[in-house]
Amino acid sequence: MPKTQPTIRDVAAAAGVAVSTVSKYINGTQRFSGSVEAKLKAAIDALGYRSNPLARSMITGKTRTIGLAILDIRNPHFTNIVKGANRVALQHDYTLLLVDTEESQERERPLIEALAQRVDGMIISSRMPDDAVQWLLELSKPVVLFGRSQQFPIASVGTDGHLAASMLARHLLNLGHRRIAYLGFAKSRWNDERRRGIADCLQKAGLQLDVHDAEAPSAIAGERACSAILLGSSQPDAVICYNDLIALGFMKEARELGFRLPQDLSVVGFDNVSYAEYASPALTTVDLQSEKMGELAMTKLIAALNGSHDDEYAMLEPRLVVRESTMRRPDTSQPAGVTEMTPKTAGGRRRTGGQGA
């Protein structure tokens, strides 16, 4: 059973030609006389020869493999990225070497360094601080990053987080919401951008943003953070979550706390993961085009592999997806930019002094 695979040499012998001839034939590097070509073809499938990619790689220095390092394959955002990247890779005859770093800072670096050795280039999603990008460059392999680097020129892709956040905030404002909370995830590279996008918007309307932080970008973290926000003193009438997963968890817990959604509270997230649509109420969110991000990253990387220089940040456009988790404040009538005035508490603004002690 463990019959050793035939080598290029066996084929050459069987066909009565030189090894280099076989090599050139396999790689289509050259044209051949009909007789030789016929003999080669015959020999090859008589022996069932398959070229050994390792040996080839060793010489060419190319593996036709792309490393993809992500934080958690279970997060649909990353799943979509993988899907998109995979599709483009397959089209170009590349294979994906996947590394799930499991949101662990320590594992990340050694894993990526090991990965670098086995691939032609890498696509990386990471929570590493911006100055750590340095050593990525030192790997001297083409790399595409998710999220812009402030200091270093490195190919990267992302979606305009400030804009996405503004869209969400403005949507809520238009619906008459005035006490808006942001349940962020500070560890993420995207968090600041999103928070600022919201805060800027609110500021123009003379409002302040109530900021909280989730301990993970997951549904369970959303559940956990819920009561402190909803039953605390700020009493938001809308909350923007760092992502859809957090939002989903938040909504579940909110319902269990007795809030009616969306009547008592509007909730939104970022990403537009597919299950947001099947939640109830279906989640209003902003589509970050995760899958396209994956495609674009892979396209950029392959271009780099083909010699094109690329230090740019490619920014995709977000799109607001309004569903059922947001609705107009029952007690307001003016569209937006109005003097805010909520009935429950006299004297507007926020910081009402809380009833929950």
Added chain:
Amino acid sequence: MPKTQPTIRDVAAAAGVAVSTVSKYINGTQRFSGSVEAKLKAAIDALGYRSNPLARSMITGKTRTIGLAILDIRNPHFTNIVKGANRVALQHDYTLLLVDTEESQERERPLIEALAQRVDGMIISSRMPDDAVQWLLELSKPVVLFGRSQQFPIASVGTDGHLAASMLARHLLNLGHRRIAYLGFAKSRWNDERRRGIADCLQKAGLQLDVHDAEAPSAIAGERACSAILLGSSQPDAVICYNDLIALGFMKEARELGFRLPQDLSVVGFDNVSYAEYASPALTTVDLQSEKMGELAMTKLIAALNGSHDDEYAMLEPRLVVRESTMRRPDTSQPAGVTEMTPKTAGGRRRTGGQGA
């Protein structure tokens, strides 16, 4: 910048020893005198030497890479499998080469054949017919399959589908449901097992199963199949979906058709994907332990790589997870195994003649 990586030869020169000495040092194949060891260590990190895995693989014939072929990374069931497999692989210092075959039969085989060349072993999830398993064996690489093969002795893992299905059916029966439909997915290897599990159960209660088929294992397919089932002549009071995704889509559409869940209709699925919990009503389902399946498959594969023979089918135990999408028929009172008698239609059984013409 493109300074060529130092080789083992450079290290040997710098340390003033032979290449083979360096090799042995790196692989820890031997013990060394303190002086040599010190020189080696110094030379290595002076040069920043990193051993080239390709060259190593070419000799040893081992790549420390496992191929994982799945049908669709976006299906949380597979995502979980990847997660589990990845974790075990990392523990054993293996890396995952991922291939998403996108549910395509044609692509599958060439992709897997190419994959086989670059890895030490493979874990495969496929919809290929049982006789196609033959060529997998011929790849003469260790393989672990998801789902049992009837004809061939091949290592495989899965969850007891017949039992899982019975659990669901019995649960529904216990709740007083009598007109039960199965929205299956015939292309899957697991479908028959599940259908039979349900049908066997119903038969014991003197009931027949109303069988339908989804065109894909996805939420959208569940939506699409919904109206034909619910507004057709059979009028089920409970439907069992092939998986949670289909169930989620089905529930969404059912609500849009005006059905109240779970009052008018109980819905269940298979898998226990995480978002089933965040749907509303939260989905009753049966946990197939997807992540553990991934772990187990990888564990088996690594064992095989270490020389242990393994032709067995390892079966995990399913667990029923009751949530909100199932409830007792309002109009029945006896627990189970009773003479069924639904008020809407005289004369029980099913096949009531339909009012939807």
Added chain:
DNA sequence: CTGAAAGCGCTAACAA
């Protein structure tokens, strides 16, 4: 404990 030498399977000049 250390070193010299022979390749792994293949590609890439260079010759013929």
Added chain:
DNA sequence: TTGTTAGCGCTTTCAG
């Protein structure tokens, strides 16, 4: 158009 030859970077006998 075809063949010869020299390695890619490493491991692995086999001698010292």
